[in-house]
Structure formats: structure tokens, C-alpha cells
Amino acid sequence: MNKWKLSFFFTLVLLLVSNLFWFYSALDAGVTYTYQQVSLDDKTKAVKILGELIVKGGNKYTKKDILHLLRQAYKDALIVEEENSININGVHFIFKDGNLSEIKG
Numbered sequence: 001m002n003k004w005k006l007s008f009f010f011t012l013v014l015l016l017v018s019n020l021f022w023f024y025s026a027l028d029a030g031v032t033y034t035y036q037q038v039s040l041d042d043k044t045k046a047v048k049i050l051g052e053l054i055v056k057g058g059n060k061y062t063k064k065d066i067l068h069l070l071r072q073a074y075k076d077a078l079i080v081e082e083e084n085s086i087n088i089n090g091v092h093f094i095f096k097d098g099n100l101s102e103i104k105g
Helices: 003-058 063-073
Strands: 079-081 085-088 091-096 099-104
Touching: 003 099, 063 079, 063 085, 063 091, 063 099
Parallel strands: none
Antiparallel strands: 079 085, 085 091, 091 099
């Protein structure tokens, strides 16, 4: 067998293997992204439901009360207090007229 035939078939097999690898990688990335998006959507819905539940039961609490509770529960967390909101780990407690009105996650 000639050297060029051997080189051709070796290169052909190498090309097919590399194409299969890239196809598998692209397919795996697509499936992973889909599962991550579904998981994120579920988390967002859960945060919204819990936020509405907390607002209904906690609208009598003032900003000072919520801040005190958060500082007791999360001593090492970074709590940012603004004029009408408190931010902790991506959760925003929003206040209107000094009372809790909304929670966003």
C-alpha cells in the first residue's frame, strides 16, 4: 500500500473522530443549558411565591424590624440598606411608607 493511501485513511479516521467529538460536545452543551434554564425558571417561580407569601404575612413589619431580623439570622452576610429597600444576597426587600411591600429575588 502506498504511503499517501495510508496517510489519507489515517487523516480520514482522525477527521471523523474529531467531528464526532465536537458533535457530542455541542449536543451535551445544549442539553446542559436546557436543564440549567429549567432549574433557574423553577427557582424564580419559587422565590416569587415565597416573596408574595412573606409580604402578605409581613406587611406589618417596618424596615427597621426586617433589618434587625436579617442581621440576627445572617450575621456574616453583606446587607445593603438603601432609602426604600434592603438588599441581601440578591434578595431585595422593598418598602413603601415604611412597611414591607414587595420582595424580589
